[in-house]
Amino acid sequence: AAERFVAANPKSKAIQEQAEKAMPGGNTRTVLHYHPFPLRFARGEGCYLWDADGHQLVDFLGEYTAGLYGHSEPVIREAIKQAADDGWVLGGPNLLEARLAQTIVDRFPALERVRFTNSGTEANLMAIAAARAFTGRDRVMVFKGGYHGGVLYFGGSPLNAPFDYVMGDYNDAEGSAALIREQGDRLACVLVEPMCGSGGCLPGSVEFLQSLRDATRETGALLIFDEVMTSRLSPEGLHGLLGITPDLLTLGKYLGGGLSFGAFGGRAEILDRFDPRRPDGWPHAGTFNNNVFTMSAGLAGLTHKYTPERAVMLNAAGDSLRGRLNDAIARRGLPLVVAGRGSMMAVHPGTTVPMSPPEAGRRPRKLIDLMHLDLIAGGVYTARRGMAVLSLPMGAAEFDRFVAAFEEFLDARRPVIE
């Protein structure tokens, strides 16, 4: 598969070699690297991408959920153009940020107030800082294999969080509640994704998430849901769908219309500490927190494109696609499973959905690498780790193409899969 890939992509290969001179590995986003080298993209339109060698691919990577609107979406493009016409380094609050904030607060039940950042990583760092300041406690609880941003990855990275943390096991309701109680008044907060996104689209059970809610309420630690990826899963985010309300919520990705974005918010009692009129107000600055391109694109997207009705439809389309892929596996009796929820999914070796990222990591990942290159050869671009994400411009033709490429992979690689 790698040889075929090299032969098909001479221009991407040449650009990669050039890029390696200025960037380690020719790369500035670890997650976008794969063997033998990543495709270089020239352009995107709707849900299609064109790489440097001129191949057209259906974009099921969807910028890891940030690409919800698709490429060059006309409404978003107009919003960016409008912002460009009006100037973009105004150095003061602009006409758009409060409107975007209100739209987001109205949508997600956990939010009484919100503030913006430049990325999901920053949103999580700010939420953790707020939880530590609010509780006067130090320690943070996260989950093994959890990913919350570049310096917030708990899968054994040597670059990590500048605070003391303890780790629980994802989907272990009893053990996690016991750990929270044992940490008692040392624990400031618990940071968790209600479905592990990059960890493999592994849903957290209601029992697990509710046990975190109950135990943190008991000990006074704050519960933070990282919905940077999962907020797309219903009109009210995943916490709204599940009916579990965290104290703090972090957001990112598509909510900025596909531009750099992050946000953190939650209970007014906590967030209002950021009120700059307070003598003891907490600082939160950031030159580009209210950048007009993001504010304009984000507002246009939520108002005109990702309406509550469209959110329901997109996630129903995802459920249907995941069902078709799992049917294709079942018809062949192969040991593979497509995990996820709504418009986010990931393929795993094995017959059951893994309970946690470490469990997913122990399954044979080489097979998923092979699938990734096979799908590219079939005109379907997914994340290397086997993750696929839907975007609004997709329709029956793109879903059929995905299923066809996936079935081709299953049939061609049957001996390896078995």
Ligand code: PMP
């Ligand atoms: N949290 C989660 C759950 C994420 O998936 C990501 C990014 N993939 C982040 C936080 C970090 O967001 P950003 O890349 O915008 O810093």
